[in-house]
Amino acid sequence: MGVFKYHKVDFLLVCAGLLFLLLDIVLDVYAVVSFYQEKAYVSLGILLLLLLGSSFLIQAYSWLWYSYEDFERWTKVEKCLSQCQLKILHVFQLGIYFRHAGVVEMSLRSFFSKINNPEGFAVYMCHDLSMLRLIETFSESAPQLVLMLTIIMQRGEFNLVTVLKAFGSASAIAFSVTMYHRSLRSFLPDKEKQQMISSGVYFLWNLFFISSRLTALALFASMLPCFIFTHFFCSWVVLFFFVWKSKTDFMESPCGEWLYRATVGLIWYFNWFNVVEGRTRYRTMLYHGYMLVDISLLCSLWCWKFITELHYFEISPVYAVITAVSVVAVYILGLISKMIYYNCYHPNLVKGQLKGDATTMSNAGQGPTRMSAFAGDETDFTVCQLSVRHVDEDVTNRSGPSPPASDIKHYNKRMRKLAENFYC
Numbered sequence: 531m532g533v534f535k536y537h538k539v540d541f542l543l544v545c546a547g548l549l550f551l552l553l554d555i556v557l558d559v560y561a562v563v564s565f566y567q568e569k570a571y572v573s574l575g576i577l578l579l580l581l582l583g584s585s586f587l588i589q590a591y592s593w594l595w596y597s598y599e600d601f602e603r604w605t606k607v608e609k610c611l612s613q614c615q616l617k618i619l620h621v622f623q624l625g626i627y628f629r630h631a632g633v634v635e636m637s638l639r640s641f642f643s644k645i646n647n648p649e650g651f652a653v654y655m656c657h658d659l660s661m662l663r664l665i666e667t668f669s670e671s672a673p674q675l676v677l678m679l680t681i682i683m684q685r686g687e688f689n690l691v692t693v694l695k696a697f698g699s700a701s702a703i704a705f706s707v708t709m710y711h712r713s714l715r716s717f718l719p720d721k722e723k724q725q726m727i728s729s730g731v732y733f734l735w736n737l738f739f740i741s742s743r744l745t746a747l748a749l750f751a752s753m754l755p756c757f758i759f760t761h762f763f764c765s766w767v768v769l770f771f772f773v774w775k776s777k778t779d780f781m782e783s784p785c786g787e788w789l790y791r792a793t794v795g796l797i798w799y800f801n802w803f804n805v806v807e808g809r810t811r812y813r814t815m816l817y818h819g820y821m822l823v824d825i826s827l828l829c830s831l832w833c834w835k836f837i838t839e840l841h842y843f844e845i846s847p848v849y850a851v852i853t854a855v856s857v858v859a860v861y862i863l864g865l866i867s868k869m870i871y872y873n874c875y876h877p878n879l880v881k882g883q884l885k886g887d888a889t890t891m892s893n894a895g896q897g898p899t900r901m902s903a904f905a906g907d908e909t910d911f912t913v914c915q916l917s918v919r920h921v922d923e924d925v926t927n928r929s930g931p932s933p934p935a936s937d938i939k940h941y942n943k944r945m946r947k948l949a950e951n952f953y954c
Contacts, residue, residue, distance in 0.1 A: 547663065547709075548630045576677055584670035585623045588662055590789065592625040593617070595658060595944070598782045605632040629659055657945035660713040667706040668797045672744060675699045679748030680755070700744060704737040707801070717884045717949040718877065728875035731867060738864030739801050739821075745857050746825040749832040762799065765824070770795035776806045776813075780947060804951040807881075818865060825861055829854035879953045884946065 558581055565574035596603075601613050607628070611619065619625055633655045675696070682692055711732050751758040773791045781787040797803045802817055804810060833854040837847045 545634065547659070548627075548634070551626070551630070570681075573677065573681060577674065580670055580673050580677070584666055587669050587793065588666050589620045589623055589625045591662060591665060592629060593620045594781065594783070594786045594789075598786075603632075605635045607631045607635050626662060629655065629662070633659060654942045657713050657716075657942040660710050661944065661948070663706055664710045665793060665797075667703055668800050669793070671699070671703050671706070672740070672800045675703070676744050676747045676751065679744065680751040683748060683752035697741075700741045701737060703740050704733050707736045707740075708733040713945055714949045714952050717946055718879075718953070719883055719885065725875070728871065731871045731875060735864045735867035735871060736801065738860050738867060742825060742857050742861035742864065743800055743821065745860075746828040746832075749854075749857070750828040753832050753835040761828075765799055766795050769798040773798070773805060778805050780805070780944065804948070807947075807950045807954050810951075822858070822861055822865075826858050829857050877953060881950055881954055884949055884953065 558577075561577060562574065562581075565571075565577060596616065601616070603609050608616075611628075616625075616628075619628055636655060678699070679696055682688070682696070708729055711729060715729075747758065747761075750761070770792060773794045778787065778791055778794070780790045794803060794805050798817065802814060833850050836845075836850045
């Protein structure tokens with residue numbers, strides 16, 4: 531089944547992620563103060579709504595995942611709090627930092643501890659953080675960039691610095707998606723490991739998609755600011771309906787599953803996200819066809835309003851048309867890049883080829899699933915002497931006597947399910 535490896539680069543990425551998370555808070559506070567000083571109360575209200583809404587969403591997922599594991603915790607940082615204190619921590623929007631601290635602790639122990647190496651749990655917790663960051667990216671960063679681009683366009687503040695800032699923000703969003711892809715790659719068998727160039731192509735296609743989509747939304751919002759909320763709500767309802775029809779099975783509770791489906795509808799408003807396993811070619815074609823038409827309509831409406839009415843800054847109608855066409859062309863470039871990835875770099879696998887034993891998943895919780903190591907298999911994670919909460923008797927009987935505790939293996943069921951959706 532292969533070995534999950536926690537490299538030093540993963541630890542550095544976790545530390546960098548924590549630093550960027552803190553930097554993001556500082557920049558958010560700066561933006562709030564700037565809007566208040568400028569008396570831009572509408573923009574201030576929208577920004578606060580995005581920040582608070584995204585934070586509550588992230589804390590909800592973090593709390594639900596703890597509850598699915600019966601609040602079993604493996605790090606000293608996590609064990610220092612009772613269940614009530616942990617709940618209070620999430621209420622005050624601090625759960626994500628608590629998880630970061632736990633990952634840092636496990637990472638350090640995996641590098642310096644020679645006995646009961648907790649490397650597997652470091653990988654497991656990193657996978658959860660990757661998913662939480664992905665949700666935060668599309669619930670906060672992406673709509674916040676649309677807001678900033680809209681303000682820039684309405685004020686006519688076009689210069690090299692603002693363009694570079696916008697491009698940097700879009701690149702950061704695409705990078706977060708690529709880090710999620712890196713987590714999925716950890717489930718590939720060693721012989722199917724993807725080269726770094728595959729991540730480069732993956733980043734490129736997401737950068738094209740995200741840049742085109744966010745720019746189209748910002749163009750539309752700059753001319754018809756009130757209608758952007760109607761556009762979002764109507765689009766989200768349609769996308770949520772298709773997520774529901776896909777019969778997703780990601781969360782362990784009905785309420786959690788509905789929250790997940792609503793979140794996927796939000797993510798789909800900005801970019802594609804695999805939610806079910808199996809061949810998704812026709813679903814993907816339908817989605818990208820819908821997005822291409824929607825982006826074309828948004829850019830056409832902006833171009834028509836810009837040419838026929840008084841606008842907020844001087845620009846030739848020809849340049850307006852070129853801008854609209856360019857936004858659509860960038861999305862088409864994203865489609866071409868995605869086809870290159872799937873034709874040249876994407877491995878076609880079945881469930882059994884991914885790391886982690888799918889046969890125990892139906893009986894295990896959403897936490898780090900424990901499973902027996904058969905003779906000849908490599909150990910997924912290093913030794914973790916923790917009690918097994920649940921053992922499938924049928925699997926035990928078929929595989930002979932129970933192996934010693936040193937052969938217990940761990941993997942993140944949530945991320946493995948997403949890996950199945952992407953690779954299988």
